[in-house]
Amino acid sequence: MSAEPISTPQVAAFGPPVSVVILTKDEEANIEDCLRSCAWCDDVHVLDSGSKDRTTEIAARLGATVHYHPFTSFGEQRNWAIDNIEHKYDWVFHLDADERFTPDLVEELQSTIAREPDDAGFYVPHKLMFMGRWLRYAEGGYPIYQMRFFHRERMRFRDYGHGQREATDGRIGILHRPYLHFNISKGLDDWIDKHNHYSALEASETFALLSGKPTTSYSAFGNAIERRRFLKSRVYPKLPGTWFGRFVWMYFLRFGFLDGKAGLQYCLLMSSYDLFTSLKLSELQRKAKGNQERLPQPAVTADQIRPSPRATVGSERADKPDNGHPRPTSVVPSVGEREGMSFGQKEESPWSMREKIGRVVWMFVQGTLFRHSFHNWYMLRRMMLRCFGAKVGRNVRVRPTVRVEIPWHLELADDVSVGDFAILYSLGRIRIGRGTTISQYAHLCAGTHDYTKPQFPLICPPITIGQDVWVAADSFIGPNVTVGDHAIVGARATVVRDVPAAQIFGGNPARFLKHRQMSVPVAEQSPAAEPDR
Template structure:
């Protein structure tokens, strides 16, 4: 007899396959859910499982709660994830074990093998097969160690192995797979910090222990000191663990996992800045690798309400620190700027105050929010901004909705994102421009990319332009990739002064989550444009935006385009002049390009 435990949240794509393989030969299936908003509960109940809700306390804690509180009475307990399927061969082995008298079986638990399905194809090498996980155990003999991620089961007694594999196949798509590993990388960085601070884990790290203990030792004693662990991870998986035998598919998978290692490393450095007493081998350099604000450790209200401080750099506005009375002595055109400003927001309490404060002298400021759950709207109102709500569909449609529906007092509108800052010089340029009643429909505005507390002039491709200032009666937006392009019958001019863009103000978690979404949109756009062909004459266009979009179309057709992007940023754009900041930025953009490329291949395979 066998009871089964499945932990779920929004698993409607996976759960039917998991439950179907368990029906008819198990005593009871428990589905413990932490707040699904899809059809998970409906599917579980329709297929005969017992559905239980329990708020999410963490991976190990959720499983331990279920083992302690559910009516698990069968001699054997099996734990599977919703994206795992028991194969017929493994089912036969499980039934063979469970049909015997438990007293006659010396083992208290069994490791089960898993075969990973990545982009609809199995991974047979790369160090991911065989993949042993302790999942079957006698009732009352097992508990999970207290660990945020990659938790291991602790069994009282001997353990054995069942060779037939189950399939590990998340059918929710690559976007979810990336999002899940973004979350895992944050949790793993936290777990490493905790392990370095204390020895609370019940699994010890030992070079001479079992496989789990050796792996834990490597993570704690070697990993923090490696300068680029993602490079070592790729070489280990693709060469030493024969990933090349899985072909180009295995190559993509090894690159994906190597990127995950990079996320862990950078998030470890984020946490190190917030816990400076933790030594992980690179403390002297940690200050160069992340900004002041992160989404890994949430700031308290006092930190949120203070304007972020941008260090003084030639040509860059330095905002006053909290308590400073002095303001930048630059004319802001107070009372003379016939300008309305629209700021697009979603959970931007970290950024919104500094964004609005940078608009000194502008009286008509609007925040268009798409459902913030933090204090964004409250803080915006406190600072005198008018707040409107509209569900987000795309950047183009959101900007058009603002034109059509918001009570804008002026026909000239400037659009900002909350992680962007105006400079007094740009406000002054706009004041002078609007005083002359310009005939143009809109204006391209350059931006300065802020990364690792500095302006990346070269690696950031300065100047890059977007139409942010425009006349509401002369210009509209259409969607393009993850952004938008402009539609107008009029001329579009160019401003000289830039605004500041701190793309990493909310930390790596937020940046990766956004670029996970963006990569899907870029992949869709790339597939659509492949059918349109390339007009090479556009490479010599006087319009930098047209040139850049033509180069992007060409790049989508290049082999190893992600790696080429790194070299283009670091050498072609002279990023090497900006040192480690440029290297890290180029690596992150390369990861984004790689996500886009993998999703292009995946979407194309789905449409064949």
């Protein structure tokens, strides 16, 4: 990017008399593009809440006035800006660092102020930009409005969920020209971290509403925005499966599928956000009723495996029951023999928060869209797998009843076919080579547990299937197995060791049966050399 500062005095002479405030924290990736979209304005303020990157340095270099205030909430941060920043103009526009002005919006701001309105503020639409394109449908249908443009003496904000809502007795108008919102400009990890926090805030706000202690309320008979907020805060929390309903609403009823791959991914992200909000709300409600779930007691404890006081050394009763026959010797090791093993100790989860979220969303997609897609819609299922990180080649044919555990651990080369009800249990990597066929009900299990340890920790050895392999119906391929090129695994075989190339294995456990003889099609045979004529 260019590093020259904004020449605000020259540009702003043609812009509307509006002060711009940008809230930031660690927005180095966004702040320069955001400020350059404000080049028409001669009163730009950046309100930072403790950035540890170069956000404030870049903002100051590009001509913005930088302020600092520790972040407590979005509503309080915006109110602090209204009360403490010396705005040059009465009309203020609050912009986020991942948002950009458009020329059409600046023009509408100019014409709106020229009318000298007595409105307290104006709702402004935005275009959501995701994966390099505008999501016209997936967000819920354009336009969706936010309170961003207001008169600083007529407007205040109150917190709600992960954001804020306007607080005014004045009339609120609507602008029609949008700004651009680059929702995931800092990467998916940042989006997931923020929305994990946002879901907790929204669950708390909804819990307060449902328990009769609302911080704000909305009418079902107000304008479109109030009706939307009424439904979201009062009706949706009482309905089962609202996260699934949101996906159906966004992707199908609001035509989110018309936004392509980006639309599908965004609809999945937003429905997962609703899922976590509803789960956190349920947790708050359980705690309020005093019915917190208790962890189950361990099946075996130290007290249970200690010898009974009656079963002491030298005691005849300890060795023989009343009928005179010897008692069986216990096979449970003593405390000293167990060498510190703790059967009740909880194993730490091997999955990151991002992986857990991804697996929950994939379970939903696989159980609905994937499972119930038409049998020959192979292209759609390939797209779904790729959306979740699977490496899928050309002409891959995966049937709708196939179960894939973790798609981003799966690699399917060109021309692979996977039959009905096959299980690709990809806790570890599963790689399947070109032209291979996995028949119906086959089970590829890339995961097991270390039985030598009392916690049975999960281990995930990979499975590698070569090219032009046939894994026949109802066979089982265990973890850490490699099946060589051109090999065949017979029906109902159980394979727990490597299968060499071009060999046929069958049985339980699978054993060598014979070599595979590969016939060469006539068209591929090399003709005998003929003399030149």
